[in-house]
Amino acid sequence: MRLKKLGGALLATAALSAVLASSAFAAAETADVKWYTGGAPGVELVGSAALTSSAVGEWEFRVAGLVSLKWTNTECEGCTIENSGGTAVGSGNLKFTGVTVSSPANCSAPSTITTKTLAFRPDYMIGATNYWRFEPSAGPETGYFTLELTGASCSLKTALIPKGTLFMQSTNKTEFQAVEQEESSSAAINGAAGGTFHVGAEPASLTGAAKFKRGGVEFGTH
Numbered sequence: 001m002r003l004k005k006l007g008g009a010l011l012a013t014a015a016l017s018a019v020l021a022s023s024a025f026a027a028a029e030t031a032d033v034k035w036y037t038g039g040a041p042g043v044e045l046v047g048s049a050a051l052t053s054s055a056v057g058e059w060e061f062r063v064a065g066l067v068s069l070k071w072t073n074t075e076c077e078g079c080t081i082e083n084s085g086g087t088a089v090g091s092g093n094l095k096f097t098g099v100t101v102s103s104p105a106n107c108s109a110p111s112t113i114t115t116k117t118l119a120f121r122p123d124y125m126i127g128a129t130n131y132w133r134f135e136p137s138a139g140p141e142t143g144y145f146t147l148e149l150t151g152a153s154c155s156l157k158t159a160l161i162p163k164g165t166l167f168m169q170s171t172n173k174t175e176f177q178a179v180e181q182e183e184s185s186s187a188a189i190n191g192a193a194g195g196t197f198h199v200g201a202e203p204a205s206l207t208g209a210a211k212f213k214r215g216g217v218e219f220g221t222h
Contacts, residue, residue: 027126027192027193027194028124028125028126028131028133028167028192028193028194029124029125029126030121030123030124030125031123031124031125031174032086032087032123033087033088033122033123033130033174033221033222034083034086034087034088034221034222035049035081035082035083035088035122035219035220035221036177036219036220036221036222037049037214037217037218037219038177038217038218038219039177039218040175040176040177040218041175041177041222042177042218042219042220042222044083044222045081045082045083045219046083047082048080048081048082049080049081049082049214049217049219050079050080050214050215051076051079051080051081051090051092051212051213051214052075052076052079052212052213052214052215053074053075053076053079053094053210053211053212053213054073054074054075054210054211054213055071055072055073055074055208055209055210056182056208056209056210056211057208057209058070058071058072058208059071059072059074059096059206059207059208060102060205060206060207060208061162061204061205061206061207062187062204062205062207063160063162063199063202063203063204064199064202064203064204066103066104066156067103067104067149067156067160067199068101068102068103069099069100069101069102069109069147070099070100070102071096071097071098071099071100071113072097072098073096073097073098074094074095074096074208074210075094075095075096075097076092076093076094076095076210076212077092077093077094077095077114078092078093079091079092079093080092081214081219087121087123088121088122088123088221089119089120089121090119090120090121090122091117091118091119091120091137092117092118093114093115093116093117093118094114094115094118094134095112095113095114095115096112096113096114097111097112098111099111099112099113101149104149104154104155104156105153105155106151106152106153106154106155107149107150107151107154107155107156107157108149108150108151108154109147109148109149109150110147110148113145113147114145115136115144115145116136116137116138116142116143116144116145117136117137117138118134118135118136118137118144119134119135119136119137120132120133120134120135121133122170122221123221124167124193125174126192126193128173129169129170129173130169130170130172130173130174130221131167131168131169131170131189131193132167132168132170132183133165133166133167133193133195134165134166134167134168135164135165135166136163140163140164140165140196141163141164142163143161143162143163144161144162144163144166145161145162146159146160146161147159147160147161148160160199161199161200162197162198162199162204162206163196163197163198163199164195164196164197164198164204165190165194165195165196165197166185166190166195166197166206167185167189167190167193167194167195168183168184168185168189168210169183169184169185169189169193170182170183171183171184172220174220174221174222175220175221175222176220177218177219177220178218178219178220179213179214179216179217179218179219180211180212180213181211181212181213181219181220182209182210182211182212183209183210183211183212184208184209185206185207185208185209186205186206186207187203187205187207190205190206
C-alpha cells in the first residue's frame with residue numbers, strides 16, 4: 001500500500017540528502033543583485049526594512065501525490081530585507097492560515113502552520129527570469145516545519161517535515177520598482193531552478209503565489 005511506503009519514506013536516509021544537495025542550483029545562477037527602494041530607478045536600500053506578504057488565491061502543499069493540504073493565506077511574519085556583503089538578502093517566517101487537509105481522508109492538521117526562520121535571496125536568474133530562493137536559516141535539511149496528521153481514522157498518522165530548497169519565480173524582472181513584488185511557487189518552477197523540496201524520500205511541492213510588500217513603498221532588485 002502506497003501510504004505505508006510513504007510512512008517509511010519519511011525516515012529519509014543521509015544518502016538521499018547527499019544526492020539532493022549535489023543537484024541543487026543546477027539551473028538558476030546567482031547574479032548578486034541588491035535591494036533598491038523608491039520610484040524607478042530607485043536608490044540602494046540602506047539598513048533593513050520590514051516586508052509583509054499576502055496570498056494570491058489558494059495555496060497547496062503536496063507530498064507524493066497522496067498528501068494534500070490547502071490554505072487560504074500566506075503571510076511573511078517578522079520578515080526583513082537588507083543588503084549584506086553587496087547582495088540582497090532577507091529573513092523571516094512564512095505563516096500559513098486557513099489550513100485544511102484534502103487527503104488522506106479523515107485526517108486533520110492545525111489550522112495555522114508557521115515555518116522556522118527562513119533565509120531568502122532574490123539574486124537567482126535563468127536568462128532574464130528572476131527567482132527568490134528560500135530555505136531554513138539553519139540549513140536546507142533541518143526542515144521548514146513539522147506537521148502532525150491526526151484523526152482516529154487517519155491512514156497516515158505521522159510527522160511531515162518538508163526539507164530542501166524552494167525557489168519562487170518573480171512576475172517582475174529585475175530593475176522593476178513596484179509596491180508589490182509577486183512570487184509564484186510550483187513543482188515545475190522549483191525543478192527548473194534546481195530546487196530540492198521533499199519529505200523523506202518523497203517529492204513534495206508548494207503551489208501558490210504571494211505578493212510581497214514594503215508597506216506602500218516601491219522596491220525591487222537591481
